[in-house]
Amino acid sequence: MTVTLTTAGPLPPLDDAEATYDVVVVGAGVVGAAVARELARYRLRTALVDASDDIGNATSKANTAILHTGFDAVPGSLEARLVREGRDLLAAYAAEAGIPVERVGALLVAWDEDQLAALPGLRDKAERNGYHASRIIGADELRAREPHLGPGALGALDVPDESIICPWTTPLAFATQAVRAGVHLHLNCRVRDITPHADGHTLTTSRGPLRTRHLVNAAGLHADEIDRLLGHDVFTVTPRRGQLLVLDKLARPLVGHILLPVPGPAGKGVLVAPTVFGNVLLGPTAEDLDDKTATGSTADGIRLLREKGRRIVPGLLDEEVTAVYAGLRAATGQEDYRIQEYPGLRYVAVGGIRSTGLTASMAIGRHVMGLLTAVGLDPGEPHELPPLTMPNLGEAFPRPYRDAALIAADPAYGTLVCHCEQVTLGEIRDALTSTIPPHSPDGLRRRTRARGGRCQGFYCGAAVRALFEEERP
Numbered sequence: 001m002t003v004t005l006t007t008a009g010p011l012p013p014l015d016d017a018e019a020t021y022d023v024v025v026v027g028a029g030v031v032g033a034a035v036a037r038e039l040a041r042y043r044l045r046t047a048l049v050d051a052s053d054d055i056g057n058a059t060s061k062a063n064t065a066i067l068h069t070g071f072d073a074v075p076g077s078l079e080a081r082l083v084r085e086g087r088d089l090l091a092a093y094a095a096e097a098g099i100p101v102e103r104v105g106a107l108l109v110a111w112d113e114d115q116l117a118a119l120p121g122l123r124d125k126a127e128r129n130g131y132h133a134s135r136i137i138g139a140d141e142l143r144a145r146e147p148h149l150g151p152g153a154l155g156a157l158d159v160p161d162e163s164i165i166c167p168w169t170t171p172l173a174f175a176t177q178a179v180r181a182g183v184h185l186h187l188n189c190r191v192r193d194i195t196p197h198a199d200g201h202t203l204t205t206s207r208g209p210l211r212t213r214h215l216v217n218a219a220g221l222h223a224d225e226i227d228r229l230l231g232h233d234v235f236t237v238t239p240r241r242g243q244l245l246v247l248d249k250l251a252r253p254l255v256g257h258i259l260l261p262v263p264g265p266a267g268k269g270v271l272v273a274p275t276v277f278g279n280v281l282l283g284p285t286a287e288d289l290d291d292k293t294a295t296g297s298t299a300d301g302i303r304l305l306r307e308k309g310r311r312i313v314p315g316l317l318d319e320e321v322t323a324v325y326a327g328l329r330a331a332t333g334q335e336d337y338r339i340q341e342y343p344g345l346r347y348v349a350v351g352g353i354r355s356t357g358l359t360a361s362m363a364i365g366r367h368v369m370g371l372l373t374a375v376g377l378d379p380g381e382p383h384e385l386p387p388l389t390m391p392n393l394g395e396a397f398p399r400p401y402r403d404a405a406l407i408a409a410d411p412a413y414g415t416l417v418c419h420c421e422q423v424t425l426g427e428i429r430d431a432l433t434s435t436i437p438p439h440s441p442d443g444l445r446r447r448t449r450a451r452g453g454r455c456q457g458f459y460c461g462a463a464v465r466a467l468f469e470e471e472r473p
Contacts, residue, residue, distance in 0.1 A: 004184040010208040024212035029060040032218035033174035038365035040181035042379035051190035053439040056171035062327025067163040068359040071126035077336045086363035100276040100394025106162035106258035115262040148254045168446040194229040223351035239328040242284025243301035251280045251319035270308040276394040341371035418460040420453020432471040
């Protein structure tokens with residue numbers, strides 16, 4: 001099949017012989033992209049559609065970038081199983097595809113006697129979830145491993161296999177591999193209405209009608225709205241805003257592990273974590289809102305994060321803040337995923353995918369494939385996907401500006417454009433001519449890190465914008 005990516009103009013007319021898809025996936029976040037990649041393993045006519053102009057441009061781009069073990073999931077839940085399976089799948093896939101992952105481990109730090117008393121229960125919960133490597137450590141070992149912790153820490157639960165991952169490269173890798181295998185990607189394509197009929201659905205989109213035999217709803221924050229277009233009132237998505245601070249790279253030596261709070265009645269709380277880009281994250285807040293577009297930061301949110309950070313790692317408050325961002329998680333009031341098949345409609349809803357969705361994404365893709373089969377899809381035999389190697393954005397792995405052989409072969413990889421993040425002309429050129437190129441400077445940043453450093457584009461912004469505009473059709 002021909003590689004197909006559309007971003008504007010009308011969709012193929014419905015009277016076209018190939019206009020009906022076997023499966024359409026609505027939503028190109030990390031979960032929708034993973035479902036599309038799984039479907040690409042079969043000789044099906046598949047489309048992935050999204051209202052945005054890019055892959056992973058909503059919740060997926062603004063999470064805490066943790067590859068979870070699933071130690072603290074609700075035992076026996078669908079989420080617990082898919083996170084456990086998904087972690088192994090994604091860890092293996094990341095190694096193959098060049099997605100940066102660092103196994104830094106996590107420490108759930110107890111700051112008072114009640115939290116200390118809760119640690120054995122959390123360890124037992126991990127055991128029930130099939131994770132057997134956690135252990136409780138005392139204050140002395142904790143202090144030796146994290147010497148910059150604030151005063152008063154009494155102990156911790158050590159979870160050595162928690163890891164950090166690149167949240168931008170992951171959905172882009174899934175979608176790139178899917179598109180190269182023949183999946184059609186339609187961006188700037190908002191679903192406005194759905195008309196079920198005897199052999200499938202007709203979707204009314206902002207770019208015209210689209211017909212499919214089977215439908216997957218992976219629309220994230222808008223999954224409940226898509227579900228209601230099919231006559232259901234099963235769940236409601238409440239956007240839960242999480243604000244985060246990104247600390248400068250000079251803060252990285254202050255933090256050796258993912259530092260997690262002991263969960264309480266109000267939720268999991270604020271964490272401190274390194275990133276694969278060499279920064280440190282502080283956050284998130286947890287604010288239930290009505291507005292699914294409210295991704296702005298607030299003075300109260302930043303004040304709360306600074307107070308929490310001062311308790312956890314006081315030295316963080318002396319470091320520069322590189323950026324502030326906020327993401328919206330798809331809360332549904334239920335501590336589990338809302339994944340449901342509807343045989344009569346040839347439809348699968350994938351809702352309520354919370355912060356663990358990145359880790360579980362590949363397992364969700366396989367699970368949804370099974371549900372599609374249950375609602376009547378005959379996928380045939382699977383085949384191997386074309387191998388894929390993504391550009392490395394992680395500091396723990398070789399970057400082009402340090403590769404003498406690469407620079408000798410192509411000097412563009414030795415020409416720095418973004419000095420803060422050490423991004424080269426060659427990397428920007430590759431991103432702009434990739435299978436799924438960026439359609440905005442922010443999309444280019446997520447592919448290269450250009451404009452993402454301490455100057456936030458003050459120095460390189462004009463040059464990056466000029467390169468971006470040169471490649472635009």
